[in-house]
Amino acid sequence: MKQHLLNDSLARRLRAGKPVSAAWAQLGSNVSAEIFAEAGFDALIIDMEHGPWDMQNTLAAMQACKGTGCVPFVRVPWNDMVWCKRALDLGAGGVHVPYISTREEAEYAVRCCKYPTAGGVRGIAGSQRAVCYGLDKADYYARADRDIVVMLAIESPEGVANIDAIAAVEGVDGIFIGPSDLSTTMGHLADPSQPDVQAAIRTIEAAAKAHGRFLGTIAPDFEGAKKLYDRGYSLVYFMSDTTSLSVLARGAVQAFKDSYPE
Template sequence: MTADQRIDLKQTLRTNGPGLVCWLMLGSTAVTEVVARAGYDAVMIDMEHSPVGFGETMELLRALSGFPVAPLARVPANDPVYLKRILDIGVTGVMVPAVHSVADAERAVAGCHYPPKGRRGLAATVVRATGYGAFWQDYLAEIDNRLTLICQIESPQGLDNVEAIAAVDGVDMLFVGPFDLSAQLGYLGQPDHPEVQKAVQRIERAAKDAGKLLGGIATPERGPEQLMKAGYDLLIPDADVAHLRRGAEASVQSFQALKAKHRKS
């Protein structure tokens, strides 16, 4: 197995957490290497809100293979075909968006696990996750335990059912989606609104009460420090595209200030 595939993220977070994660949205192998070399605990390849597809994801995983960085991906939807394909490519953690109910959570668990726990299709003798069959029996023996299944709670329905979702066997982490949640609660673009934060706190309590891991993203008023204090196990405050944008903007602003200073002199 590659260095990234050997990581048991769940165990790492429970013993050495919280963990820091970066969204990968640009689909660039070079950017992936830069991010991995920086020392993140994991990366989250975003297939829901970016144009990154399965083929591109496989190339990003190859770029990660020399680094001790857990390979995670958010699939476009809670679809067993998406889950089967992304796991066969070689990720060891999956985020499922828009989990609204126990049935949704159970569907995600079934799509990620082989029988008897689930209904994941079996092609272990040929897929990338097993070295194209080189270690397929070891993979079958280990993956159900090492897999990290992350269910994203980001709707009023998910909030109403969050305690029951957290209790589903096979759900490893609840992940707060504050931006979608705020929009659906009637506070578009206001993830830190008091009513939204009340909802967020309910998700946080549900995860902790069920003994599940808790993940989330930073918001304007709740950065990594606040999330750590609230007991988050996994934090995603960064994205590759945001790093690039901020760096580019800072460089241009610095140059413009220097040019203005030079003109005055």
């Protein structure tokens, strides 16, 4: 029996500013994706910008989420019509578009995720996974432009300067703050603790909230994420199948070395 892929409950929660749990899928592994989905994360972000994902293993990761309640998002490699279209045709419930710096780029990103009947440029097909290979076309077409989440990342001083105009674009659901990229483009290599970077982050937060857009970002763990949720963020990526495993592995090895020194 066919199962609708779009889960509007997550979109509604985000647009209402409620907290949503999220994890990074960066290994290119459908197995780790399945572990996160079965663990109960609300959203899984498949990182095609920096992770070793191709279309086939992205599909497998999305299939690993099916039936769990975990909604797959895709961070596409760039603000590009083809990448957005392919991610959505695979069944992504949301798109994270990196490095948005101007209102025009924001408008283009939204158009890439919408069908022409909603003012977009997304191509339509009746055979892809999103429409259950043709078995669910009517439902998907009726819901896609409403239920797919569009989140834009601000990662440059230009993006900060234009944040009010970016956040005002119709069809933008959320604003993601990439702290490492933002700090680096501001002259502080992967160091968002600097006062001017923190000031920029506050500027982004204020504009997103003023325009009713949810806020997203990353945290190293849940303790860090909770501080952000309490500050008004809705989507925080606080676990990763790469860095979380590496921290656990390093701690285990150090415990061994402490117990059995050479």
